[in-house]
Each structure stands twice: as C-alpha cells, then as structure tokens.
Amino acid sequence: xxxxxxxxxxxxxxxxxxxxxxxxxxxxxxxxxxxxxxxxxxxxxxxxxxxxxxxxxxxxxxxxxxxxxxxxxxxxxxxxxxxxxxxxxxxxxxxxxxxxxxxxxxxxxxxxxxxxxxxxxxxxxxxxxxxxxxxxxxxxxxxxxxxxxxxxxxxxxxxxxxxxxxxxxxxxxxxxxxxxxxxxxxxxxxxxxxxxxxxxxxxxxxxxxxxxxxxxxxxxxxxxxxxxxxxxxxxxxxxxxxxxxxxxxxxxxxxxxxxxxxxxxxxxxxxxxxxxxxxxxxxxxxxxxxxxxxxxxxxxxxxxxxxxxxxxxxxxxxxxxxxxxxxxxxxxxxxxxxxxxxxxxxxxxxxxxxxxxxxxxxxxxxxxxxxxxxxxxxxxxxxxxxxxxxxxxxxxxxxxxxxxxxxxxxxxxxxxxxxxxxxxxxxxxxxxxxxxxxxxxxxxxxx
Amino acid sequence: xxxxxxxxxxxxxxxxxxxxxxxxxxxxxxxxxxxxxxxxxxxxxxxxxxxxxxxxxxxxxxxxxxxxxxxxxxxxxxxxxxxxxxxxxxxxxxxxxxxxxxxxxxxxxxxxxxxxxxxxxxxxxxxxxxxxxxxxxxxxxxxxxxxxxxxxxxxxxxxxxxxxxxxxxxx
Numbered sequence: 001x002x003x004x005x006x007x008x009x010x011x012x013x014x015x016x017x018x019x020x021x022x023x024x025x026x027x028x029x030x031x032x033x034x035x036x037x038x039x040x041x042x043x044x045x046x047x048x049x050x051x052x053x054x055x056x057x058x059x060x061x062x063x064x065x066x067x068x069x070x071x072x073x074x075x076x077x078x079x080x081x082x083x084x085x086x087x088x089x090x091x092x093x094x095x096x097x098x099x100x101x102x103x104x105x106x107x108x109x110x111x112x113x114x115x116x117x118x119x120x121x122x123x124x125x126x127x128x129x130x131x132x133x134x135x136x137x138x139x140x141x142x143x144x145x146x147x148x149x150x151x152x153x154x155x156x157x158x159x160x161x162x163x164x165x166x167x168x169x170x171x172x173x174x175x176x177x178x179x180x181x182x183x184x185x186x187x188x189x190x191x192x193x194x195x196x197x198x199x200x201x202x203x204x205x206x207x208x209x210x211x212x213x214x215x216x217x218x219x220x221x222x223x224x225x226x227x228x229x230x231x232x233x234x235x236x237x238x239x240x241x242x243x244x245x246x247x248x249x250x251x252x253x254x255x256x257x258x259x260x261x262x263x264x265x266x267x268x269x270x271x272x273x274x275x276x277x278x279x280x281x282x283x284x285x286x287x288x289x290x291x292x293x294x295x296x297x298x299x300x301x302x303x304x305x306x307x308x309x310x311x312x313x314x315x316x317x318x319x320x321x322x323x324x325x326x327x328x329x330x331x332x333x334x335x336x337x338x339x340x341x342x343x344x345x346x347x348x349x350x351x352x353x354x355x356x357x358x359x360x361x362x363x364x365x366x367x368x369x370x371x372x373x374x375x376x377x378x379x380x381x382x383x384x385x386x387x388x389x390x391x392x393x394x395x396x397x398x399x400x401x402x403x404x405x406x407x408x409x410x411x412x413x414x415x416x417x418x419x420x421x422x423x424x425x426x427x428x429x430x431x432x433x434x435x436x437x438x439x440x441x442x443x444x445x446x447x
Numbered sequence: 448x449x450x451x452x453x454x455x456x457x458x459x460x461x462x463x464x465x466x467x468x469x470x471x472x473x474x475x476x477x478x479x480x481x482x483x484x485x486x487x488x489x490x491x492x493x494x495x496x497x498x499x500x501x502x503x504x505x506x507x508x509x510x511x512x513x514x515x516x517x518x519x520x521x522x523x524x525x526x527x528x529x530x531x532x533x534x535x536x537x538x539x540x541x542x543x544x545x546x547x548x549x550x551x552x553x554x555x556x557x558x559x560x561x562x563x564x565x566x567x568x569x570x571x572x573x574x575x576x577x578x579x580x581x582x583x584x585x586x587x588x589x590x591x592x593x594x595x596x597x598x599x600x601x602x603x604x605x606x607x608x609x610x611x612x613x614x615x616x617x618x
Contacts, residue, residue, distance in 0.1 A: 211593035213557050232546065232614075233588035234561060255565050255589045258558045271562065273587070277569070278562035300562040316559055323559055349556040363556060370555065392556060411600075437557070 042199030042415075042435075046081055047425040054169055057088040057111040062096040062118035067127060068151055074158035075115065078176040078198060079165065082402075083424025098132060098141060106136045113142070113169060115161075125151050131161055133168060143168045155200065173399040179441040180404065181205070181215040181224055182415060186433030192226055194241065194441070197397075199428060205239060206246070215439045216259045216268075218285070224439075225249070225259035225268055225285070236270055238285055247287035260304045260313075261285065269294070269304035269313060280304050280315060296334040303350055306330075307357045314341065314351045314360055322346040325362055327377075341375065344382060348373075352395045354420075361385075361394040361403045372405050374420060385422045393436070396420075398443045406436040500536070501615055507532045513571055515609040517552075520566040522574050530571060533613055534578035537585070544616040545580075547572050549589045550596075552605035557591055564589035571611045 056079060058072045079085040088111040095101045096118045106114050117131035131145040145164055149157045156177065163174030175197060184191045190212045195202035206212065210229040217224060218238075225238045234257045239246035250256035254273035261268055267282045267290070274281075280295035280302075295301040299319035306313055314327045320340065325348050328338035342348035347365035354360060357377075364373045364384065372386045372394045385403065394405035397417075404417045409427070413434030417426045429435060500506040513526040522530060537543050549568030551560040568587035576582050597604035 211590075213561075213591075213593065229590065229593060232548070233586075234590075253586055255561060257561050271558070273565045273569070273589070278565050300559070300566070302562045303556065303558045316556070323556075347555070349559050365555070 042195060042202070042428045042430060044081060044199050045427045045429075046083060047427070053084060053086040054112055055086045055088050055110050056113040056115065056165070056169070057090050057106060057109065058115040059090045059094060059096070059117075061116070061129070061131070062094075063121070064119050066121060067119060067154060069154040069158075071117075071119065071129065071154055071158045071161070072115070074155055074198075075162045075165070078159060078162035078174075081198065081426060082166065083419055083426075084166075084170055098134065101134060103136055103139045111136050113165075115165060117145075121151075122148065127151050127154060127157075129157055129161075133165055155196070159196070159198075172401055173443065175397045175399050175402070175440075175443070177444050178398060179221070180415075181217065181439045181441065182406075182435050183212050183215065183437040184430055184433050184435050185211075185413070192224070194224070197440075205241065205244075213437050214258055215437060216261055217439055217441045218261050219263055219265045219442055220445060221442045223285075225261065227257045227259065236268070236283075238268070238287065249285060249287045250281075250283050252291075258302050258304060260306055262306050263308055263310040269306065271302045271304070278302050280313070292332075293334045294330065295328065295338075296336045305352045305360070307353050308355055309357060314353060316349045316351065323349050325349070325351045325360070325375075341377070341380070342382075343380075350393060354396050355398055355400045361396060361405075363392055363394060372403060372418065374403070383422065385418045385420075386416070386425075388416075391416075393438060395438065395440055397440045402440075404438045404440050406438055501618075508536055511613045513567075513611045513613075514606065515567055515611070517605075517609065519609075520563070520570045522570050527574075530574045531578045534575040534580040537575065537581070538579035541581070541584075543584060545575075545585045546614045546616065547575075547585055547587045548612045548614065549587070550594065550608050550610045550612070551592050552608045553592045553595060553600070554605070555592075557593070561589045561591035561593075564591045567609075567611050571613070 058076050060072050064070055064072060076087050080087055088109050093105060095116050101114065114134040114136055115131065117129065120128040122128055126148050128148045132141055133143040135142050143164055145161050147157055159176040162176040166174035178197045179194050180197055181192065181194045184193060188209050189207060191207040192205040192212045192215055193202045194205055205224060208230050213227045215224050215226040222242065223238050223240050225236060227234045227236055234255045235248050236250035236256045236259045237246050238249050249268060250270045250272065252272055252274040256270060256272055258271040259268045266285055268285050270281055270283055271278050272281050278300045279293065282292040282294055284290035297317060297319040299317055301315055301317045303316040304313045311330060312327050313330055314325055316323050317326045324340055325342040326338035326340050328335040345364060345366055349363050351360045351362040359374055359376045361372060361374045363370050369389050370391050371384050372391045373382055373384045375382045388407050390408040392406050394403050396403055401420050402417050403420060404415060407414060407416045413436045414427055414429040415435050415438045500508045502509050507529060510529055513522060513529065537545060547568045549564030551564045568589055572585045572587040575585060595608045597607035
C-alpha cells in the first residue's frame with residue numbers, strides 16, 4: 001500500500017443570516033491505492049481532518065506478514081478514514097508485547113497511543129489475534145482484544161479492532177464494521193450493491209436495466225427496501241439480503257416510493273399516489289398489507305424519516321407553497337397538522353433523523369446549489385456542511401458522526417461523506433459508472 | 448472555489464456483476480386491465496390499408512408527449528387538442544387502458560421530483576377525464592428524473608424532460 005501526502009488550502013465562503021458555514025481549514029489529502037482489485041469496489045479519498053487528530057502508532061503484529069490479509073493495514077486505514085487520527089510511523093520499532101515497549105521512544109515520535117499485537121496461524125485455517133492498545137503518556141494498557149477467526153474473516157476482525165480503538169480514544173461508537181448500500185449506474189444497467197463501509201466486498205443485491213432508487217436498511221440490517229422501476233412505474237420492494245428473496249410491499253395503482261422503516265422494523269412509511277397527489281402511508285414491512293394513511297394535505301408529502309423512538313416522522317412537504325421540512329406525530333389517524341421545521345430559503349428537502357433524534361440532515365438549495373446541511377431540532381440552528389453543487393440523499397452513519405451523501409464531481413456521480421462537524425470529508429467513487437442513492441447500514445447486532 | 452485535485456484513482460470495480468439475482472418471492476401485481484379493443488378507422492384514400500390510429504403518424508393520437516414549463520404542472524393550451532384526442536379515443540374504446548407517465552428535469556431531490564412528475568401525470572389524467580375518458584381507464588404514474596429522454600445538462604435538455612407521455616396497454 002502506498003500513501004502519498006500533501007497539503008492544500010481550501011477557502012469556504014462565509015454565509016450571512018442564520019446559516020453557519022465553516023471557515024477555511026487546512027486539508028490533508030490522502031491517496032489510497034487499492035492493492036486487491038478483486039474485492040475493492042470503491043475508491044476512497046479523504047479530505048480534511050481537524051487540528052485535534054489523535055496521533056497513533058500501529059506496529060505490524062508479530063507474524064502478520066504470514067497472513068493472507070494484513071490486519072494492521074486495515075486498522076490503520078479505518079482510523080485514518082475517520083479523519084480523527086494521524087498515523088505515526090513506527091520506524092524500525094517492533095514491540096509485540098507490553099514488556100517490549102520503550103515508551104520514551106514513542107513519546108519522542110509524538111505518538112499518544114500505541115497499538116501492538118501478535119498473530120498465530122492455527123490448524124484448520126484459523127488465526128489467533130492478540131492486540132493491545134496502550135497509552136503512551138500514562139505508560140499503561142487501555143484495552144485488549146483477543147479473538148480467533150477463520151482467515152477469511154481477518155478484515156472483519158480488523159474492523160472490530162478499529163472500532164475498539166476508536167471507542168476507547170474518542171468516546172464514540174465506531175462504525176468500521178458497518179455496511180453501506182448504494183446504486184451504481186453503468187450504461188443502461190442499474191445495480192443496487194452492499195459493501196463494507198471501507199468499500200470492500202461489494203455484493204450486488206439486485207441488478208436491472210431500469211432505475212433503482214431510495215434503498216433503506218431495516219433496523220436489524222437483514223433487509224433492504226428499495227424502489228424499482230422494472231414495471232414501468234415505481235414499486236417498493238423489501239428484499240432479504242441473506243436469501244435474496246423479495247416481496248413487493250407497495251405496488252398500488254399509481255406510484256409507490258420513498259420507503260422508511262419504523263424503528264421496530266415492522267412497518268414502512270411510503271409515499272403513494274393511490275388516493276390522489278403524493279401522500280404518506282404506512283404498510284406492513286412483510287408485505288401483508290396493513291395500509292394506513294398518515295398524512296392529509298393538498299400538497300406533496302414525501303421523503304418520510306422516523307425518529308429513533310418511532311413517535312415522529314419528519315418529511316418534505318410543499319403544503320405551504322414551497323418544499324420544506326415538517327414533523328408530525330405518528331398516531332393512528334392521518335395527521336392534518338404538522339410542525340414546520342425549516343424556514344431558510346425556498347427549497348429544503350430529503351430529511352433524515354440522526355440516531356439520537358436531536359438533529360436531522362437535509363438538502364438546502366441556495367441559488368443553483370444543493371448542499372447538505374444539519375439542523376438541531378431544539379435550537380433550530382442550521383449548519384451547512386458542504387460547498388459543492390449537486391448534493392443529494394444525505395443520511396447519517398449509525399453513530400451520528402458522519403453524513404453520507406451523493407454528489408457530482410466533474411460530471412460523474414460519486415458518494416461523499418462529511419463528519420457532522422463538517423471538518424472531514426471522504427469521497428467514494430467507482431472506476432466506471434455513476435454511484436448514487438447511498439444508505440448507511442445499522443450497527444451490527446451482537447451475535 | 449474549491450480546488451480540483453487531479454487524482455488518478457486506480458481502483459477496480461469488483462468483478463461481481465456477472466449474475467443478475469432473480470427475485471424469487473411472489474410479486475404482487477396489480478395489472479391495469481384487459482387488452483384494448485382498438486378500432487382502426489378506414490383510411491380516407493380508397494383501397495388503402497387500415498391503420499392503427501395510435502401509431503399512424505398522420506393521426507394526432509400518435510403524438511404522445513405533453514411538455515411543461517419549469518416548476519409547473521399546468522397543461523398548456525397548445526396541448527389541449529392532443530389531450531382531448533386521447534380522451535376521446537378512450538371514451539370511444541371502453542376496453543382501452545392508458546398509462547400516463549410523468550417526468551421532470553434532473554434538478555433537485557429524486558423523491559420530490561418523483562412527486563412533481565406525479566403531479567404532471569395527474570393533471571393530464573384529470574384533463575382526459577374531463578373530456579370523456581373514464582378514471583378507471585387511466586393509471587397515472589411518475590418516473591421523476593429517472594428516465595430522461597435528453598441527457599444534457601442545459602435548458603434544452605431540461606425542457607425535453609419536463610414531460611408527460613401517454614402509453615397504451617398492449618404497446
């Protein structure tokens with residue numbers, strides 16, 4: 001793997017009114033050249049990173065060079081991709097046990113944390129991993145990780161190690177073991193795919209020569225809802241990832257779209273034109289019907305998103321004359337009144353709740369530009385997070401710290417991720433085709 | 448202005464796209480109806496072949512597209528006669544079924560554009576029912592920005608895509 005580093009400056013214009021834009025910041029650009037073409041579907045570039053990156057040194061584990069997959073390379077890439085860590089080169093030092101660590105060596109290298117470990121190949125294709133996270137200043141062990149895994153699961157184990165390091169050093173839940181869904185369009189072919197959060201192990205979920213939009217993960221991560229145009233009109237399907245079995249859960253007369261899962265995984269909010277216009281309904285996620293109307297307006301109501309406690313839905317509506325974001329309570333009957341949440345400008349769409357329910361991300365149009373923003377529900381404060389031109393479909397990572405969205409660079413559709421404080425950005429692209437409609441999957445359930 | 452970083456990315460799309468998974472569960476279909484009973488009027492020239500009016504280029508019924516202004520779902524006057532002609536066809540062919548598909552240009556949210564396209568399709572459907580077509584004969588749906596006819600990023604392309612198409616079952 002080859003790293004290349006150089007710095008550049010980016011200026012971000014400041015905005016008047018109540019929108020806060022970030023001031024200019026130094027950018028560190030990292031290139032990640034993928035060495036395993038058979039598995040890497042997405043290329044990832046990283047931009048940004050604040051001044052408060054944690055300097056961490058990761059020493060290649062004992063006997064790691066014998067493995068088919070380097071564990072420390074994946075751990076280092078994960079931590080770098082978060083934008084919160086700065087990798088410190090171990091140089092020639094190779095401690096594998098705490099007793100072998102000479103802490104002053106690491107202090108002088110500027111490392112605040114140190115990761116060491118060892119690997120052992122066992123019969124039957126298993127690998128035993130023993131990893132320790134050390135605090136350099138305190139000269140103490142912060143955490144330990146011990147696991148035996150099949151060799152095919154070394155990447156997954158590396159992601160778990162990165163999650164542990166991330167949690168211990170930042171206090172937040174790591175998302176390195178999660179997956180993302182997205183749609184790739186190449187020529188006339190559309191492919192809904194699921195990949196690891198680092199872009200590896202991409203698998204097609206469904207492929208067709210008609211568009212696929214609006215993928216949505218079930219809360220337990222086992223199913224994807226999506227909208228397919230294979231029948232010359234939009235229909236909502238739910239597909240079980242493990243079996244590929246799928247069911248049309250909303251195939252009513254007219255258009256069916258914008259699926260959003262209730263937090264208990266039993267219902268989907270959808271947009272139907274069945275009763276005129278575009279209105280919000282609930283249907284059973286298992287395809288057994290259960291149609292229930294929940295919005296009642298003379299305008300367009302679309303893009304529903306459930307609050308984490310299931311009590312509210314935020315959605316886009318132009319009932320007031322222009323598309324804005326509203327919130328309504330989920331009750332047994334159609335709601336005619338909803339609270340308007342956005343007041344800046346004439347086009348605020350595509351809301352998604354954060355995992356703590358305190359804020360939402362959305363797209364704000366200003367002039368010709370469509371940018372990702374985040375709004376605190378209690379304070380109504382809005383922060384614009386991007387300064388590109390054609391951003392769409394933002395959604396949160398399950399730890400609420402990163403927002404994934406689709407955008408365009410030089411005419412090509414790519415995905416981008418920005419930290420919720422706006423400081424760090426990644427771009428995810430495929431070598432050929434356009435990538436769009438991203439959805440970040442949930443945290444893996446404990447087995 | 449954001450600097451453009453000239454980066455050559457050397458990643459490969461994973462070689463996993465060979466198989467198209469087939470949906471294996473039962474898919475509920477709500478099909479639109481029975482085959483249309485088309486009545487082909489005789490051509491006016493003597494001894495000429497009878498033509499399907501829906502595809503006869505000399506017949507207004509072969510025109511299937513209604514175009515809209517930006518941010519609008521109003522059926523403009525210049526398309527009134529086209530809408531009325533299709534409405535009368537449906538009125539006179541009670542077994543005929545039409546699918547009216549609304550489209551938008553590419554700007555903005557995909558789902559909101561899906562709803563805007565729906566508005567346009569609904570407007571055309573409504574206009575057709577005012578002229579004698581039965582509501583049950585017409586299904587109005589939206590393709591949003593997903594199936595553009597013109598793929599440029601300029602006003603000419605956008606104008607081409609702000610459009611409703613009328614299709615008949617059996618075509």
